Amino acid sequence: MGSALFTACDSDDDNKSTQSNYDRYQQAVNQTVNAQKKSDKVILLVAFGSTWEQAYDTFDKVVDDYKAQFGGWDVYLSFSSAICINNARAGENVEPKDYYDPEHWLTAIGLAGYKQVVVQSLQVIPGEEYRRVRDSYVKDFMNNRNGDFTDAYMKSLDRQVVVGTPLMAEESDAKTLATTLNNEADVKAAVAQGIVAFMGHGNPEGYDYYGGNVRYLQLEEYLREINPNFYVGTVDMDETYAEDVLNHIAGGTFDYQIGDVTKTISYPENASKKAQLFVLMSIAGDHAHNDMADDEDDESWFSMFNAAGIETAAYETNYTEACWKKYKSGEEYIPGLAERSAVRKLWMNHTREAIAKLGTDDALSTPTTAAE
Structure with a gap:
């Protein structure tokens, strides 16, 4: 007691x-x-x-x-x-x-x-x-x-x-974002030289809130209409992790069931051995610096791409928009979406x-x- x-x-x-x-x-x-x-x-x-x-x-x-x-x-x-x-x-x-x-x-x-x-x-x-x-x-x-x-x-x-x-509340927003990202000087320069892979967050497996997860597939579809070197994946969504993006780069046909949406997507083999990784989140925080860009983590996107024989730049080196902090220039700088003035305008x-x-x-x- x-x-x-x-x-x-x-x-x-x-x-x-x-x-x-x-x-x-x-x-x-x-x-x-x-x-x-x-x-x-x-x-x-x-x-x-x-x-x-x-x-x-x-x-x-x-x-x-x-x-x-x-x-x-x-x-x-x-x-x-x-x-x-x-x-x-x-x-x-x-x-x-x-x-x-x-x-x-x-x-x-x-x-x-x-x-x-x-x-x-x-x-x-x-x-x-x-x-x-x-x-x-x-x-x-x-x-x-x-x-x-x-x-x-x-x-x-x-x-x-x-x-x-x-x-990306609606599919039309995904199309607008694709055009906006492709018009960014650093993205356009990178995709002209090789693979560009965007890493989004995603929702927990088994849930598709308001059609949220399908927006990543729609964004990728619109980006690839512009240039087939574009790919989109996530850190928290089944079938679009880094290994899945690498499978897409290798080529093949893949079926997706996301909520009520069923999609079959075919990817031709991409022979490029160079890639630039970008974060598809409002800010560059823990996921960007660790899950995407950590060269000491064997499971990071950076390490997995390099292990697959694709020379990967996980850090931004040609970001041209004016920065408001000196440490935000040159290597080891990752711009989040909200740092891009053109993307802020969409919000x-x-x-x-x-x-x-x-x-x-x-x-x-x-x-x-x-x-x-």
Whole structure:
């Protein structure tokens, strides 16, 4: 009995500590919003997160670009990954830095009385993370889950909240991204010399959220219409790992079953013995530097391509866009998608599409005004 009582007390202490941290984080976000609020309109950018300095700089660049392009809107950034938030706070890889989840930001946004709210996903595909943002964080906010807001305020938000979609929300977005990537000077130079392989993230095996995984196949299809030296794979999606991309390079016919989509794709043999690897994620973080580019890891894309006899450059050496940090030039620099101004514009187009829905039936309704 004594042992059980001791365990219960420990549990209570843990709960109190967790709640204390939650409240402390909420106060910090509230203070930030109160200090920076200049408008009644707000864009909340939602990224998965990272613990790499280069990624932090990329996110800063995205925020600055949004502020410059969306005058009259306040702009904030959130991380949806608790692991990234905790590791960033603990100072993994770099100096400690505080990031907060969308729930804290949306609570602060509501308490500050914003009248129009755009939540913009910085995900690449409409997958697991996007679903969590749209169907958990935003839905809870619109349902006033914690009772933080008055009924009058919730009524004022009716059809004044929208969610901006990921980079490749639709198949047409995959085609647009293919054209955009091919027009990048460094990508165009690399694909003219040999194989170019893009490494995306992917969704867990067995799940295809909103047709998210199929976007990688569609992107590859549109890229290969431009140049057959293009290939696309992922680190978290069955049948498109590095070894599968190498099989595609070797040539053959492959069948794919992704959600409700069945695709049969034939690849001719590619005799090129040179390749450049690019990351197909918003930032270049752990996956880019380790899963893709680590020359000391036998299972990295870099090592597997070289083991297959393909001389592989896992680092960018001819990235021409102006960099805002000196360490971001020359070798051992990997540009994430969001570092490319042309790709940032595609995300911003989705934000503009979302803003156009405000005040219409395509925006979100609140339970206080929804039809019974």
